[in-house]
Amino acid sequence: MAEPLSPEESATLAALLAGSDPVRGALRGQLPHTRVVGRCGCGCVTVDLAVDRTAAAPATAHVSPAVDATYGGPDFAGVMVLTDEGYLSRLEIYSISDEPITRWPEPRFIG
Numbered sequence: 001m002a003e004p005l006s007p008e009e010s011a012t013l014a015a016l017l018a019g020s021d022p023v024r025g026a027l028r029g030q031l032p033h034t035r036v037v038g039r040c041g042c043g044c045v046t047v048d049l050a051v052d053r054t055a056a057a058p059a060t061a062h063v064s065p066a067v068d069a070t071y072g073g074p075d076f077a078g079v080m081v082l083t084d085e086g087y088l089s090r091l092e093i094y095s096i097s098d099e100p101i102t103r104w105p106e107p108r109f110i111g
């Protein structure tokens with residue numbers, strides 16, 4: 001499979017990659033060239049990502065996950081941006097409960 005990012009996935013990634021950090025900036029520049037290539041089997045909204053590496057530059061060396069954040073608000077959860085060789089590879093959400101998270105919380109709750 002290879003699908004465009006959904007509006008919710010795009011908004012979540014844009015919020016997580018905001019700011020002046022050069023690694024986040026490079027990853028943000030990859031978003032127009034990023035496709036969804038897989039989904040988590042548990043029912044949650046985690047997606048595997050692939051970037052057209054001929055169209056976008058990799059981020060400089062960094063530790064993956066490049067971003068590790070949490071949501072406050074009504075849907076407390078963790079969210080991570082994982083990379084492979086400087087390219088976006090996974091947008092992962094995880095719950096502290098047993099229930100998979102089946103929709104992206106609003107980016108404004110990222111805290």
Ligand SMILES: [Zn+2]
Binds near residue numbers: 040043044045
């Ligand atoms: Zn899952």
